[in-house]
Amino acid sequence: xxxxxxxxxxxxxxxxxxxxxxxxxxxxxxxxxxxxxxxxxxxxxxxxxxxxxxxxxxxxxxxxxxxxxxxxxxxxxxxxxxxxxxxxxxxxxxxxxxxxxxxxxxxxxxxxxxxxxxxxxxxxxxxxxxxxxxxxxxxxxxxxxxxxxxxxxxxxxxxxxxxx
Amino acid sequence: xxxxxxxxxxxxxxxxxxxxxxxxxxxxxxxxxxxxxxxxxxxxxxxxxxxxxxxxxxxxxxxxxxxxxxxxxxxxxxxxxxxxxxxxxxxxxxxxxxxxxxxxxxxxxxxxxxxxxxxxxxxxxxxxxxxxxxxxxxxxxxxxxxxxxxxxxxxxxxxxxxxxxxxxxxxxxxxxxxxxxxxxxxxxxxxxxxxxxxxxxxxxxxxxxxxxxxxxxxxxxxxxxxxxxxxxxxxxxxxxxxxxxxxxxxxxxxxxxxxxxxxxxxxxxxxxxxxxxxxxxxxxxxxxxxxxxxxxxxxxxxxxxxxxxxxxxxxxxxxxxxxxxxxxxxxxxxxxxxxxxxxxxxxxxxxxxxxxxxxxxxxxxxxxxxxxxxxxxxxxxxxxxxxxxxxxxxxxxxxxxxxxxxxxxxxxxxxxxxxxxxx
Numbered sequence: 001x002x003x004x005x006x007x008x009x010x011x012x013x014x015x016x017x018x019x020x021x022x023x024x025x026x027x028x029x030x031x032x033x034x035x036x037x038x039x040x041x042x043x044x045x046x047x048x049x050x051x052x053x054x055x056x057x058x059x060x061x062x063x064x065x066x067x068x069x070x071x072x073x074x075x076x077x078x079x080x081x082x083x084x085x086x087x088x089x090x091x092x093x094x095x096x097x098x099x100x101x102x103x104x105x106x107x108x109x110x111x112x113x114x115x116x117x118x119x120x121x122x123x124x125x126x127x128x129x130x131x132x133x134x135x136x137x138x139x140x141x142x143x144x145x146x147x148x149x150x151x152x153x154x155x156x157x158x159x160x161x162x163x164x
Numbered sequence: 165x166x167x168x169x170x171x172x173x174x175x176x177x178x179x180x181x182x183x184x185x186x187x188x189x190x191x192x193x194x195x196x197x198x199x200x201x202x203x204x205x206x207x208x209x210x211x212x213x214x215x216x217x218x219x220x221x222x223x224x225x226x227x228x229x230x231x232x233x234x235x236x237x238x239x240x241x242x243x244x245x246x247x248x249x250x251x252x253x254x255x256x257x258x259x260x261x262x263x264x265x266x267x268x269x270x271x272x273x274x275x276x277x278x279x280x281x282x283x284x285x286x287x288x289x290x291x292x293x294x295x296x297x298x299x300x301x302x303x304x305x306x307x308x309x310x311x312x313x314x315x316x317x318x319x320x321x322x323x324x325x326x327x328x329x330x331x332x333x334x335x336x337x338x339x340x341x342x343x344x345x346x347x348x349x350x351x352x353x354x355x356x357x358x359x360x361x362x363x364x365x366x367x368x369x370x371x372x373x374x375x376x377x378x379x380x381x382x383x384x385x386x387x388x389x390x391x392x393x394x395x396x397x398x399x400x401x402x403x404x405x406x407x408x409x410x411x412x413x414x415x416x417x418x419x420x421x422x423x424x425x426x427x428x429x430x431x432x433x434x435x436x437x438x439x440x441x442x443x444x445x446x447x448x449x450x451x452x453x454x455x456x457x458x459x460x461x462x463x464x465x466x467x468x469x470x471x472x473x474x475x476x477x478x479x480x481x482x483x484x485x486x487x488x489x490x491x492x493x494x495x496x497x498x499x500x501x502x503x504x505x506x507x508x509x510x511x512x513x514x515x516x517x518x519x520x521x522x523x524x525x526x527x528x529x530x531x532x533x534x535x536x537x538x539x540x541x542x543x544x545x546x547x548x549x550x551x552x553x554x555x556x557x558x559x560x561x562x563x564x565x566x567x568x569x570x571x572x573x574x575x576x577x578x579x580x581x582x583x584x585x586x587x
């Protein structure tokens with residue numbers, strides 16, 4: 001699993017050298033942010049279902065045309081589509097918070113997944129809209145500390161950016 | 165191409181264009197330019213194409229605009245708009261690797277033999293941080309042979325999906341398919357995306373020799389059916405229906421005993437943990453859970469399945485499918501009504517549960533299902549019709565007469581094969 005630490009060691013090893021000063025600084029930076037990341041990970045884990053359902057419920061409310069009846073755009077369709085996949089992405093975001101790098105998202109949620117969505121004609125818009133809602137809705141200190149929220153939002157942005 | 169999700173956002177063309185043209189800071193809270201850019205895929209008109217091109221030229225680097233630009237390029241690719249090629253060409257130099265990926269993909273969809281564009285795509289192979297797999301796909305699809313040696317450098321890539329695409333492209337360029345075994349081996353990779361995407365590479369290479377291994381690959385049957393079908397269609401008359409029929413039907417039947425599973429449990433987990441396993445996004449793990457439930461918890465499982473269905477699986481299109489199938493394998497007669505409901509569920513993301521329910525009803529052996537299955541022969545969903553035929557055959561019904569001239573060639577071939585058997 002790729003993280004700041006494994007990346008630094010892998011590139012030092014590939015060159016047959018010790019980690020450089022700047023390598024160690026980036027590891028140090030990652031460690032300094034670890035408390036905030038783990039706080040965000042803990043809060044997210046204990047609220048995963050609520051965050052996911054709030055995100056898709058809000059989306060439906062926000063985009064009334066998603067509610068129109070019909071084979072491909074009924075409310076239930078959109079809700080259940082999101083419920084499953086948003087939870088999956090939030091779980092990968094939670095792993096990434098723990099790891100301290102985007103490895104879990106990259107390896108399990110993004111690399112190749114974009115191709116799958118295109119090949120099967122699956123819509124990315126519902127994920128993007130629901131994750132955007134989750135990002136805009138987070139509030140410090142109500143949900144978590146400001147530093148933890150920064151870490152969490154950075155990963156939400158990363159997921160939105162790379163899925164769209 | 166499966167387009168059942170394309171009309172998800174019920175906008176008119178005028179509304180979507182107006183939305184896409186609205187400056188980001190003037191949008192109301194209820195609107196999304198990203199959705200507009202996605203939705204224009206439904207309108208292959210000059211107006212839509214021009215609107216999408218205008219959106220690509222809005223270069224505000226804010227995230228909200230960046231994703232709209234990218235999506236607009238993707239939609240231009242779907243619309244196969246050659247007038248957008250010069251503009252998409254300029255996107256190859258973009259800083260944003262996903263914009264570059266979409267531009268490369270769109271060029272592949274639109275098609276070109278312009279050597280300047282193709283060379284610029286090939287040069288991206290030397291640029292780190294790009295989605296090299298998609299670049300390789302487009303170069304192979306458009307037959308740009310000067311990129312062969314550069315592609316060859318990726319055949320040993322540590323990323324299995326890039327290596328798979330590179331091996332396939334080299335085989336296609338050189339017409340030497342001796343290395344394709346390495347791509348076939350990826351069907352057993354521990355990473356689910358490597359397994360899924362190697363099927364795409366086998367399709368691209370027209371490597372129909374791999375059909376039996378594709379059938380046994382532990383990924384969702386959607387990927388396996390797509391692979392077998394596209395390979396058979398590419399082969400045309402070179403492959404007889406009877407050759408692919410056993411593998412095709414094993415995939416539609418979709419029992420875990422017919423799969424080469426890549427995951428193992430150290431100890432069989434307790435039933436609640438196995439039920440959770442049905443919700444995994446890697447179907448390889450779901451099939452392992454299904455098999456373990458069948459082997460260890462056949463007695464207790466129905467109650468737990470009804471409970472998880474009511475609570476969650478009814479909304480979760482992955483677990484929904486496995487619950488439906490399990491009721492069939494368990495031959496659990498009280499699940500009849502649930503299966504009938506699943507059989508007629510028209511929500512698009514539950515589509516694979518419909519064919520799954522058809523198979524499960526065949527397992528139950530309840531004759532009341534015959535008219536219900538026959539009603540499915542009227543739909544346009546080929547795998548549902550085929551699965552219904554398999555179960556009708558099991559229930560001793562001559563449903564094939566209804567689809568002997570079906571527009572779908574696989575359904576027609578199945579009906580004719582049943583007719584011959586009974587003649």
